[in-house]
Amino acid sequence: MRDWAEQQRKAGRTIAVVPTMGALHAGHESLMEQARHSADTVVVTLFVNPMQFDRAEDFTSYPRPEDEDLHICARHGVDVVYAPSASAMYPPGFDTRVEPGQLAEAFEGAHRPGHFTGVATVVTKLLTSVQPHVALFGEKDAQQLAIVRRIVSDLDLGVNIVGMPTVREADGLALSSRNRRLDAAARAAAVCIPQALDTARTALIQADQPWPEVQAAAHAHFATEPLAHLEYFDLVDPQDFAALAERDPHQNALLIAAVWVGGVRLIDNQPIPATGG
Ligand code: AMP
Numbered sequence: 001m002r003d004w005a006e007q008q009r010k011a012g013r014t015i016a017v018v019p020t021m022g023a024l025h026a027g028h029e030s031l032m033e034q035a036r037h038s039a040d041t042v043v044v045t046l047f048v049n050p051m052q053f054d055r056a057e058d059f060t061s062y063p064r065p066e067d068e069d070l071h072i073c074a075r076h077g078v079d080v081v082y083a084p085s086a087s088a089m090y091p092p093g094f095d096t097r098v099e100p101g102q103l104a105e106a107f108e109g110a111h112r113p114g115h116f117t118g119v120a121t122v123v124t125k126l127l128t129s130v131q132p133h134v135a136l137f138g139e140k141d142a143q144q145l146a147i148v149r150r151i152v153s154d155l156d157l158g159v160n161i162v163g164m165p166t167v168r169e170a171d172g173l174a175l176s177s178r179n180r181r182l183d184a185a186a187r188a189a190a191v192c193i194p195q196a197l198d199t200a201r202t203a204l205i206q207a208d209q210p211w212p213e214v215q216a217a218a219h220a221h222f223a224t225e226p227l228a229h230l231e232y233f234d235l236v237d238p239q240d241f242a243a244l245a246e247r248d249p250h251q252n253a254l255l256i257a258a259v260w261v262g263g264v265r266l267i268d269n270q271p272i273p274a275t276g277g
Pocket of ligand 1: 019020021022026027028030031134137138139140143164165166167168174175176177
């Protein structure tokens with residue numbers, strides 16, 4: 001991978017990378033399209049990273065439709081698909097971790113022990129191998145995106161990190177590789193996530209309702225959906241992921257949610273921009 005990257009750089013060509021775990025969908029495709037516009041060459045990485053899974057069952061049941069993924073990459077004119085094996089990434093004796101700091105402590109970090117250490121380690125390895133000028137990530141994984149920006153800045157990796165808006169189904173459900181594991185009833189129930197986020201956003205921005213009331217209403221909404229189990233629904237500062245006790249209309253904020261639906265854990269978020277006033 002690095003040989004190819006060095007050749008491109010020597011020839012004066014720029015490289016964009018889209019790191020993924022495969023099971024590609026329209027969310028990944030929007031990142032690939034933006035990558036095409038961001039650099040001369042596009043690399044997609046496909047790697048289901050064992051280090052970032054906190055539950056063995058989630059790792060083994062993670063979808064791996066490799067042929068389909070390769071077709072999608074070809075359709076988008078991807079120049080290189082980098083799909084290393086787990087033993088190539090973590091050979092015997094592998095003993096180093098990239099440990100993110102405070103940003104990784106709450107929410108996804110608290111609910112999925114070791115998850116962000118796995119993400120930070122693999123993203124650092126992938127950026128080192130691919131040597132990109134630009135790397136594209138989805139805003140759907142907002143805490144991950146904030147951590148990746150921090151790593152690149154703290155470790156002087158010299159890669160431009162671009163965040164892309166969340167691509168959704170017609171009913172509002174954020175696209176995710178894990179949606180493939182929802183049965184019909186769970187898929188129907190999962191719409192409660194974007195609904196709760198939209199309702200909360202409207203209550204905060206248009207109705208100026210206090211955050212504790214909005215949060216309580218969201219909890220009540222999830223309680224009416226028997227297939228859903230809410231893990232968290234919070235309002236945070238998008239820079240440091242500190243929980244906010246109240247919305248300040250002069251500050252940007254982010255609503256974040258993690259919900260189990262029919263045995264599948266889904267996350268989503270909704271920006272609450274500053275509106276002044
Ligand atoms: P994953 O394969 O789930 O690790 O995701 C690979 C990249 O695609 C990450 O940067 C994700 O944030 C991004 N991504 C996943 N789902 C979506 C979506 N619905 N819209 C936009 N980007 C997404």
